[in-house]
Amino acid sequence: MIRALFLTGLLVLPGMAVAQILLTPEEIQQTLSHGPWPPQLPPDASNRASGRPDAVALGRAMFSAPVLSANGQMACASCHDPGQHFTDGLPRAEGATRLDRNTPSLFNLPLHRWFGWAGDSDNLWAQSLLPILNADEMAQTPEGLKSTLQASPLAEPFETVFGPLNRQTPTAVLVNTGKALAAYQETLITGRTAFDRFRDALQAGDLARAGRYPAAAQRGLKTFLGRGRCNVCHSGPAFTNGEFHDAGLSYFITETRVDSGRHGGLAALLRSPFTLDSAHSDDPRRSGAWAVRRVRRTHADFGTFRVPGLRGAAHTAPYMHNGSLPDLAAVVRHYNGIDPERLHTDGEAILAPIGLSEEDIADLVFFLETLSNAR
Ligand code: HEC
Ligand code: HEC
16 A cells, blocks of 8 residues: 555645655665654563662662762763753763763663663663762762762662662672662653654555655655665664664874774673673573673774664764764764775775765754654
8 A cells, every 4th residue: 555655656635735755665664664662661681670660769869869979979960961861962071081972862771782882881780880980970989889878868768679778788789779770761761753753654554644744854764764874773763773883983082092982892891790691680591791702802893883873862962972073964964975994994884975965964964853853
């Protein structure tokens, strides 16, 4: 049916403007793969607090309270500001020299299997512990965290979820703190957008409704799926394959320091005591880091970063791991004029200059904005 209606191209309905579907049947199939949204997400088996309302409330309180930091000055929300889509609007986070990276938004994290730009963690609770322990951020020790929590108003809700504090080792308190923070962050899922209404109308064969999706967005989507080849990496409902690629950004932080990306991330992951194959996981199945323990790090991992999801991205400028691109138009221009010589990773034969006109660029940006309720 979709094919028949597509061939008609234009669909005129009584009392309505002309509704137009510009996609080919193949493009319609590809479009369907970017949904449905929101996704059905099972609880995180590695986190017994996952999905528990009391743990979510505890995690929300911990996220914004400075109680987790040694000097009582810094909260997760200091960088991941809930009023700014859980980021800070800066190119690179202030005072986080372990990273020197852009603060990512925290939406749609349950759709990932690796966390951080370089995949330092294979689960969300372990990733949530890194800023607590990092000397440049919250500078806590497990012992310090336990005694601070015991003396804080959060002790009571913490004990409701995880049992008496005085019966937990400092490390167990730390891990449970990560699990409460993760339970909260899992609930951060971006809302439905104009794109989702378009996609669902296509799936239902309701071309009149689908035709309300602006022509500029449809043209941008065609570029996204076609000439731009964006969906090779930005695939699936969250618009990411969750893996690591080289998108042609500089890996120099200063003239003498480089960000090794996944190469360093794998090393951090394999060193971490808090992986899914550790005793801290509540899931007896071994997974995550276990899958890469035997994989040798190679030169090809150098300077690759995790593909970001694109839902909500219109609200999280500036972009890329180093925050070097100020807006979505700059991102599209970067891809449009990409220098294949700059792609430093072996075998990354996906990206090439696209040759988009100014109008094509505006359309692709328009499309990206429809993934964010910015249109
Ligand atoms: C000083 C700023 C800062 C603070 C404070 C901070 N973060 Fe972050 N956060 C960052 C940066 C920068 C990254 C990127 C890290 C990387 O690439 O390894 C990040 C990454 C993350 C990620 C990975 C997101 C993804 O897309 O994989 C999670 C989860 C996270 N932070 C949660 C937290 C929690 C929970 C806290 C509080 C305990 C916190 N952060 C405190 C700056 C901060
Ligand atoms: C080879 C895989 C690949 C392809 C193809 C690709 N991207 Fe990306 N994209 C990435 C990676 C990896 C990053 C992060 C790069 C970095 O920070 O170094 C990224 C980052 C982005 C960002 C920034 C998101 C953020 O939150 O910072 C946007 C927007 C984006 N890509 C859009 C596109 C568009 C539009 C296309 C098609 C023209 C495209 N991408 C093609 C892998 C890809």
